[in-house]
Amino acid sequence: MIRTIVTDPLAPSNLAFKKVAPPQAMPWEALVQVKAFSLNRGEIKDANDSKASSRPGWDFAGIVIEPAKSGTGPQKGARVVGLLPMGAWSEQVAAPVAMLAEIPEKLTFAEAATLPVAGLTALYALRKGGMLLGKRIFITGSTGGVGLFAHQLAAQSGAFVVGTxxxxxKAELVREAGSDEVIIGYSAILSARQFGPYDLVIDSVGGNTLAALLPQLAPQGVCVALGFSSSNTATIDMMNxxxxxxxxxxxxxxxxxxxRQAVADDLSLLARLVIEKRLIPRIxxxxxxxxxxxxxxxxxxxKFSGKAVLHID
Known part of the structure; x- marks a missing residue:
C-alpha cells in the first residue's frame, strides 16, 4: 500500500491522507516514485470545493521505478518531472510518457516540480502572441507562479512587458522577473493605458479587470484569459x-x-532554461x-508569492 492525499470534508483544508493500492500502469505509462510536488491555487480551490472523495494534484517530480511497457519515455532510474490531470499528491503515480520529461542532475526535484502547470501555462500563453520581439505585453497576477514565469520568459523574447x-x-519582485513597468494596485488597472496599447494581454483576474483590459488591445492584439480570481463574470464593451x-x-x-502541444519537449525546454539560469523558479x-x-x-x-513545494520523505 502507498500513501496518497484525498479530499475529505471533515479534514483541515478538506485534505487528508489515505492508504491505497499502488497504481497499475498502462503500456504508455511509467511508474514514478514521487519526491516532490508543487501546489497551484486552482487545484486547492477544487479540493476545498469538493463534496466527494477525490485525489487532487497536478505537478510532480520524482524517479522512474518502472518504465513504460511500450519502450518509450524515460527509463528506470531516470529523474523526471511530469503533469497529471489528478492524483499527483501521492507516493507513486502512473504517468503517460507524453507528459513526462527527464531532468538533469543539476535540477532539484523542488525546482522541477514548479514547472508543469505554472511554467507550461506561461509558455503556452506567451506563444499566443506569436513573434514577441518589439511587442507590448501586459500581465496580471504577476507575483503568482504563472505570472513570474511569464515575465521571465517574455523579457527574454525582446518584448516590452508591463506587470501588476x-x-x-511585491512590485520589486515583478521588476526582478524582468518587467519594464509595474502597475501597483489592481484598482488602478486603467492606468496601464499609458504603456499600451498591448499586442498581448495575459489575464488571470477576470471580472472588471478583464473588461478594462480588452479596450487596451492593439489592432490584431490577443487577450489570453487564464482565470478569474476576482470574478467569474465580466461585462464587456461589445461596441468597442x-x-x-x-x-x-x-x-x-x-x-x-x-x-495539442509537445508537453514532454516543453518541460525539457523549461528545465534547460532553469539550469542555464534563464528561468528562476521562485519557491x-x-x-x-x-x-x-x-x-x-x-x-x-x-500569504506568499511564487510557488509552494512539498517533499515526500
Missing part, C-alpha cells in the same frame, strides 16, 4: 470590441492545450507533505 502588483514590495475589429479574446485551459515555501493543510490554506489566502 498589490504593493511596492466589435468596431475596433481584429482583436481576439482567447479562452485558455491547460488541460485542453496539453492535448517561497518548502515543507514536508504532512504539512499540506497549512500550506494549502496559506496559498489560498495569498
Amino acid at each position: 502588483a498589490s504593493t511596492e514590495e 470590441l466589435v468596431t475596433s475589429g481584429g482583436k481576439t479574446l482567447y479562452s485558455f485551459f491547460l488541460g485542453e492545450e496539453a492535448t 517561497e515555501v518548502e515543507a514536508n507533505w504532512n504539512d499540506i493543510a497549512t500550506v494549502a490554506r496559506d496559498l489560498k489566502e495569498r
